[in-house]
Amino acid sequence: MPYSRYLEEYILYPCQPPDAPHNMTTPLLPRLPVPALQVPTLAHGTFELATDAPSTFSLVVFYRGLHCPICAKYLLELGRLMADYEQRGVKVVALSSDGQERAQLMADKVNSPSLRFGYNLPLATAREWGLYTSTGRGQTSIGIEEPAVFSEPAVYLIRPDGSLYYGAVQTMPFARPHFDELLSAIDFAVAKDYPARGEYTGSV
Numbered sequence: 001m002p003y004s005r006y007l008e009e010y011i012l013y014p015c016q017p018p019d020a021p022h023n024m025t026t027p028l029l030p031r032l033p034v035p036a037l038q039v040p041t042l043a044h045g046t047f048e049l050a051t052d053a054p055s056t057f058s059l060v061v062f063y064r065g066l067h068c069p070i071c072a073k074y075l076l077e078l079g080r081l082m083a084d085y086e087q088r089g090v091k092v093v094a095l096s097s098d099g100q101e102r103a104q105l106m107a108d109k110v111n112s113p114s115l116r117f118g119y120n121l122p123l124a125t126a127r128e129w130g131l132y133t134s135t136g137r138g139q140t141s142i143g144i145e146e147p148a149v150f151s152e153p154a155v156y157l158i159r160p161d162g163s164l165y166y167g168a169v170q171t172m173p174f175a176r177p178h179f180d181e182l183l184s185a186i187d188f189a190v191a192k193d194y195p196a197r198g199e200y201t202g203s204v
Helices: 003-012 069-080 082-087 100-110 123-128 179-192
Strands: 038-040 046-048 057-062 090-095 116-118 133-135 149-151 154-158 164-169
Touching: 069 082, 069 090, 069 100, 069 179, 082 090, 100 116, 123 133, 123 149, 154 179
Parallel strands: 057 090, 090 116
Antiparallel strands: 038 046, 057 154, 133 149, 154 164
């Protein structure tokens, strides 16, 4: 059963009508297992979250694609901090629904050999991960055509056991978490053994 269907039927909406649509975006819940994730990467083989367990966290960064100039700046920030994340036992991957050629062009812009770039993310998988999707509106400010449909950004920290620790999901490319601040948050979380929050699904 897809993760989103599991959440809808057993956790979020246990009493929803049987004819309710199941193609809607549903949030991931902290402390629960995240969906499966497997994509090809440009230079590091196949990325599979389940077999890529880190010592502290996996940092999964979903970006919009080559057409997004803000994504390029965002990933440049991440690329500059890769050594800091590696020192903390964090494994990092950046991925989008772009094909290999466009993903390579983005990787060339970022120029961070240690940053893994995944591509060909299925939009159905993006939905399973709680990502929003948008339809293309032609060329962006940098003259690159938007895909017909693409996923919006998200940043997740996943524990080695595959459960969600932290998530930030965007409807637009603006105002994303800063990677230097996320480093500080990781330091605090590890030092204090701070639990994942936002797990409560009971009555209010």
